[in-house]
Amino acid sequence: MKEFKDKVALITGAAHGFGMKFAEEAASRGMKLALLDQDNKALTELCNQLKNENIEVLELIADVTEEQEVYDAIEKVMSKYGQIDLLINDAGAATGGPIWEVPTRDWEWILHADLMSQVYTLRKVLPIMMKQENGGDVLNVASVAGLMSTAGSPMYVSTKFGVVGMTEAVAYDLQAYKQNKIHMHVFAPAFVHTNLDHTEDYRPEKYSDKNDPYYQSETFKKVLALNTKEITTGMPLDNMGKIVFKGLEDNKFYILTHPGLNPLITGRAEDAINGKAPDLKKAMSFMTKAH
Ligand SMILES: NC(=O)c1ccc[n+]([C@@H]2O[C@H](COP(=O)([O-])OP(=O)(O)OC[C@H]3O[C@@H](n4cnc5c(N)ncnc54)[C@H](O)[C@@H]3O)[C@@H](O)[C@H]2O)c1
Numbered sequence: 001m002k003e004f005k006d007k008v009a010l011i012t013g014a015a016h017g018f019g020m021k022f023a024e025e026a027a028s029r030g031m032k033l034a035l036l037d038q039d040n041k042a043l044t045e046l047c048n049q050l051k052n053e054n055i056e057v058l059e060l061i062a063d064v065t066e067e068q069e070v071y072d073a074i075e076k077v078m079s080k081y082g083q084i085d086l087l088i089n090d091a092g093a094a095t096g097g098p099i100w101e102v103p104t105r106d107w108e109w110i111l112h113a114d115l116m117s118q119v120y121t122l123r124k125v126l127p128i129m130m131k132q133e134n135g136g137d138v139l140n141v142a143s144v145a146g147l148m149s150t151a152g153s154p155m156y157v158s159t160k161f162g163v164v165g166m167t168e169a170v171a172y173d174l175q176a177y178k179q180n181k182i183h184m185h186v187f188a189p190a191f192v193h194t195n196l197d198h199t200e201d202y203r204p205e206k207y208s209d210k211n212d213p214y215y216q217s218e219t220f221k222k223v224l225a226l227n228t229k230e231i232t233t234g235m236p237l238d239n240m241g242k243i244v245f246k247g248l249e250d251n252k253f254y255i256l257t258h259p260g261l262n263p264l265i266t267g268r269a270e271d272a273i274n275g276k277a278p279d280l281k282k283a284m285s286f287m288t289k290a291h
Contacts, residue, residue, distance in 0.1 A: 001086060001137040001183065001251070005029065007031050007032070007086060008031065008032045008083050008084050008085050009022075009087075009088065010034040010074070010121075011034070011035055011036065011088040014033075014037050014090070015035075016039065017090075017195045017237065018192070019091065021237055021244075023046065023050070024050075025245045027053070029245065031086070032055075032056040032057075033050065033056065033058065034057075034060060035059060037060075038063045038064070039202065058080050058081070060073040060076060064112075064113060065109070065112035065116065065117060065204055071124055078128065084129065084136060085129075085132070085134065086136060086139070087125045087129075087139070088139045089118040089140045089141060090139075091113065093109065093114065093196075093203065094114075094199050095156070095199065095227070096153030096155070096223045097152075101214065102155065103212055103214050105207050105212075106155060107155045109207035110156060112207075114159040114160070115166070125138070132181075134181060135181025137184075137248055138185065139185040139186070140166070140184070140186050140187070142164045143160040143163075143188055143190075144256065146160030146161050146165075147164060147265045148261065148265050148267075148268045148286070149268065149283065150283050151284065152226065167184050168184075168186075171253065186253065186255070187255045188254060188255070189235075189240070190235070190257060190258040190290035190291070191230050191235065192234040192257065193232060194231065196227070230287075235257065258290060261286065264286055
């Protein structure tokens with residue numbers, strides 16, 4: 001995407017963290033915004049601030065794990081603007097724990113918040129972009145945990161590998177269907193200091209059960225503590241909007257943030273070719289390079 005001015009960006013997860021930075025960067029480049037989040041208070045605050053700066057913005061309160069809410073939001077964007085030039089699938093959550101202890105409801109939550117949410121938007125937005133003369137761009141937010149596996153959260157790793165694989169596969173299909181004016185991108189950062197340490201605040205009611213003893217367990221307490229530690233010691237958030245929009249401008253498919261992790265990404269591919277099993281020591285070396 002070379003020209004941003006007067007184009008329309010739909011950004012999910014815009015109320016905090018990366019999504020908020022993407023919204024601010026899009027606004028600074030003259031885009032019209034449609035911002036979606038489930039946190040109505042924080043989203044309204046951001047939208048009011050942008051409106052005060054004379055930015056055109058549509059506020060969309062929706063839960064991305066609810067398919068129909070996502071479709072209704074996209075209809076509202078089309079009613080107001082009649083086009084979507086940039087879709088950023090950013091909304092997401094993170095939790096961890098061993099597969100033999102974590103309730104399947106946590107898997108359902110992360111799978112729907114981080115992966116199915118992107119399926120819902122892509123199903124509706126890609127056909128819109130196919131009809132547009134200038135096509136459009138899509139950025140799916142994954143994680144470096146979608147390019148190399150790590151210890152501690154099989155469900156997060158599964159969904160992020162899913163996002164990377166899905167984005168690559170959709171890019172092939174767009175080429176096969178000669179949709180060359182639609183450009184796919186995938187963002188794969190390591191730890192960045194966003195609001196993700198408060199991810200439990202966004203857990204939708206349908207994925208909660210206060211009576212499940214798991215949520216009082218030492219395992220769950222450790223998951224929360226580790227999440228807080230990793231996120232609050234992450235890279236500063238400030239430049240992330242600029243890094244990602246430069247990646248879009250340069251039409252980069254993969255947009256990465258932590259070059260120190262590159263040997264682990266290539267190392268995983270080599271291990272796969274050589275039939276080597278995952279090595280916990282190697283995975284733990286990730287933790288030191290991921291901030
Ligand atoms: N921060 C990191 O270190 C890091 C690293 C790699 C990938 N990511 C990914 O970046 C994305 C954004 O996370 P972030 O770090 O900016 O966290 P964040 O918590 O600061 O922002 C996430 C936003 O998504 C919204 N959200 C969550 N669930 C939602 C739902 N069901 N419906 C609608 N909105 C919902 C939240 O309200 C919040 O505004 C996530 O997909 C996350 O997995 C983050």
